[in-house]
Amino acid sequence: MALLEVRNLTVSFDTPDGTVHAVNGLSFDLDPGETLGLVGESGSGKTQTALAIMGLLAQNGRVSGSVVFRGQELLGMSPGELSRVRGSKISMIFQDPDSSLNPYLSIGDQLIEVLTHHRALRRREARARAIEMLGRVRLSDPEQRMRQYPHELSGGMCQRVMIAMALLCQPDLLIADEPTTALDVTVQSQINSLMGELSEKSSTAILLITHDLGVVAGLAHRVLVMYAGQEMEMAPVDDLFADPRHPYTEGLLNSVPRLDQVRSGILNAIPGNPPSLLELPTGCPFAGRCLYAWEQCRQLPEFEKIDEDRFKRCHLDALPTKRESA
Numbered sequence: 599m600a601l602l603e604v605r606n607l608t609v610s611f612d613t614p615d616g617t618v619h620a621v622n623g624l625s626f627d628l629d630p631g632e633t634l635g636l637v638g639e640s641g642s643g644k645t646q647t648a649l650a651i652m653g654l655l656a657q658n659g660r661v662s663g664s665v666v667f668r669g670q671e672l673l674g675m676s677p678g679e680l681s682r683v684r685g686s687k688i689s690m691i692f693q694d695p696d697s698s699l700n701p702y703l704s705i706g707d708q709l710i711e712v713l714t715h716h717r718a719l720r721r722r723e724a725r726a727r728a729i730e731m732l733g734r735v736r737l738s739d740p741e742q743r744m745r746q747y748p749h750e751l752s753g754g755m756c757q758r759v760m761i762a763m764a765l766l767c768q769p770d771l772l773i774a775d776e777p778t779t780a781l782d783v784t785v786q787s788q789i790n791s792l793m794g795e796l797s798e799k800s801s802t803a804i805l806l807i808t809h810d811l812g813v814v815a816g817l818a819h820r821v822l823v824m825y826a827g828q829e830m831e832m833a834p835v836d837d838l839f840a841d842p843r844h845p846y847t848e849g850l851l852n853s854v855p856r857l858d859q860v861r862s863g864i865l866n867a868i869p870g871n872p873p874s875l876l877e878l879p880t881g882c883p884f885a886g887r888c889l890y891a892w893e894q895c896r897q898l899p900e901f902e903k904i905d906e907d908r909f910k911r912c913h914l915d916a917l918p919t920k921r922e923s924a
């Protein structure tokens with residue numbers, strides 16, 4: 599059984615302008631120990647997917663579908679039950695580490711609080727565990743860090759503290775939403791390799807949310823490409839980079855500067871804009887920007903299995919660029 603089974607997840611927001619359809623029938627599984635990359639341009643519904651899983655949507659949000667975690671349906675759980683699951687079995691790290699840490703508490707007090715609250719450890723044990731974890735995320739001089747406050751640390755250090763905090767309870771699932779986007783490039787790659795290492799050493803599954811395919815290339819086992827709140831393509835990471843099957847994935851790969859040499863694309867943002875989430879097209883949401891759109895794209899394609907472990911939502915049998923070069 600998968601660790602996390604998301605089925606037909608739908609998130610919408612009531613606003614004065616109408617209903618914003620942020621996530622539109624998303625389904626995916628995540629296995630224990632697996633890292634799944636959730637990618638897509640800004641506004642494609644990645645963060646709202648994460649928040650819906652965690653039961654943390656804004657007041658004006660509505661959610662439907664199903665989120666089963668370790669056999670338990672999370673949608674519709676009482677806030678009390680949900681916060682127990684969240685705190686001990688699911689952890690989340692956000693883009694902005696400064697705003698996630700409490701500015702008035704020392705790093706040590708915050709880490710210790712997590713353990714005394716969720717693991718019922720005594721303070722002394724909790725302290726030892728916290729110091730050990732700060733060492734594991736490679737913060738120098740952990741004992742001194744324990745006494746410091748968030749403003750005394752750099753952004754990269756705060757994000758390490760967040761990772762330490764997220765891992766303290768040995769969660770089964772870590773949801774990391776753009777964990778390195780706010781950091782400078784060298785710190786980004788340090789944090790990324792740290793996450794890769796931690797996922798290898800523990801059996802924590804990671805839902806890695808990012809707009810950056812380069813990050814996914816190094817860390818994810820599988821990738822789910824989202825657009826306008828829907829799945830466009832899902833594939834094992836190497837297959838996706840070597841042989842994208844959806845025009846949107848191809849566009850993303852061509853537009854992202856990447857460190858790896860999987861494909862030497864020219865830097866080219868995909869022209870045009872995503873459709874309004876207030877009024878989604880009835881057909882393929884990407885058709886308006888797709889190089890290969892044709893008559894049939896006025897109908898929404900199914901998200902279909904096209905190969906072992908590969909899925910796509912597109913009427914084309916193969917990408918035309920591939921056919922030409924083949």
Ligand SMILES: Nc1ncnc2c1ncn2[C@@H]1O[C@H](COP(=O)(O)OP(=O)(O)O)[C@@H](O)[C@H]1O
Nearest residue numbers: 611613618620639640641642643644645646656
């Ligand atoms: N509380 C809200 N009210 C109305 N619209 C919202 C709210 N929260 C998010 N949205 C909209 O939902 C869409 C998806 O947002 P999000 O999941 O944050 O995108 P991503 O993380 O992929 O950049 C965006 O258009 C965003 O403006």
Ligand SMILES: [Mg+2]
Nearest residue numbers: 644645646776
């Ligand atoms: Mg986001």
